[in-house]
Amino acid sequence: MNLVEWLQRIMVGFGAAWVMWLMIGLSVISVAIILERAWFFWSLRDDLSVLARDLRTSLDDSIEAARKRMEASPSAEAAVVSAGLAVAHKGPEAAEEAMGGATALQRMKLERRLAYLGTLGNNAPFIGLFGTVIGVVMAFEALGKDAVTTAGAQATQVAQTAAPQAVMSSIAEALVATAVGLAVAIPAVAFNNFFQRMIKATLANTEALTRILLSHLKSDLAFEVPGEGVAPPPVVEKPRKAGKIAEARATASTTVSTTAKKNANDAPPASASEEES
Structure with missing residues (x-):
């Protein structure tokens, strides 16, 4: 027995049913991740136009007022700005670095488990194609058995009737495996693209809010922070004329x-x- 015959017997013996069960299990995990991510993004929703307006207004009042307003918002954008407000008394550079680190942490939270959807969407059709190949191998196996001569006219008639049924059953199983692979891949790719688009929008809104805070800190160097007093203005040496x-x-x-x-x-x-x- 050579290697090809051995692999052929393994494929025919197991069939393509296990591939479809594997695809169904992967699709269940995919649906669970889609629902969890949808709930997560829904919990972070907020009116960003109102949040930006309130940030400008509260910054004109005090840093503490802006911090309380950002902590009241559930959005990821507000969490990043809160990190900058926590070190605002140290200057604009410190606030910018703190918000950069908070943005990286929020990106990791937003992109969690999305790699599974991307991987499943890219590879599910190939898994279904593997089941299709197994079904085609089974169909040709049935055709090969049909070519074997049998003794007696009655036995020959029975073999000729059973062989086409086995071939059609194997081809149908192969097509089902392909359909299951596409059914699993299409929703995974669609929701992965949708969530990636939401992440880009969230990061863009975060950039806008951080610019508002940095512009306030850089334009008013003598800003007041509760408990820290008023920062002295920098001494600027005038050039000689x-x-x-x-x-x-x-x-x-x-x-x-x-x-x-x-x-x-x-x-x-x-x-x-x-x-x-």
């Missing part, structure tokens, strides 16, 4: 000439002999 440098040089030359005149006046008068010489 060419006019002031020229003025300093003129003042130095005037001082030198005044000193020279004073020394000349204080010198003793010259004698007559010195004048004649």
Whole structure:
């Protein structure tokens, strides 16, 4: 017995039914993940236009008011902004870094279990195709048995009647496996794309809210944080101007000439002999 015959007997022996049961199990897991992700995204819903407006208004009041407003929202965008507000007293750079880390954590939560949907959507048709191949092998096996001669006219008639039935049954099983693979793959791909689109929208809204906070912190460096007081404004050194440098040089030359005149006046008068010489 060679390898091909051995694999053929294994495929014919097990049939394509186990492939369809596997696909049904994978589809049950897929439906469970779709429902769980749908409930998760539904729990994070909020009116982002109202949230952005309230953030601007509360920032004009105080950082603490903005923090309370963000903590009252269940959205992922508000969680990211809350991370920035928690370190707002340290400056815009610290708030930006904190919100960047919070965005990465929220992305992981949003993308959880979606890799399974993407993998199942890409590979379910191939699993169904594997069941189709097994069904075709079974059909050709039935055709091969039909070619074997049997003794007696009655036995030959029975074999000729049973063989087409086995071939049609194997082909039908192969087509069912293909249909099950497509039925599992199509919803998985559709919902995976839908959830990915929602993740992109959430991250875009997060970027918009973080820009609102950073613009407020950078435009008002003397912002007030409860318990921290008022941050002193930064000292900015003004550059020297060419006019002031020229003025300093003129003042130095005037001082030198005044000193020279004073020394000349204080010198003793010259004698007559010195004048004649």
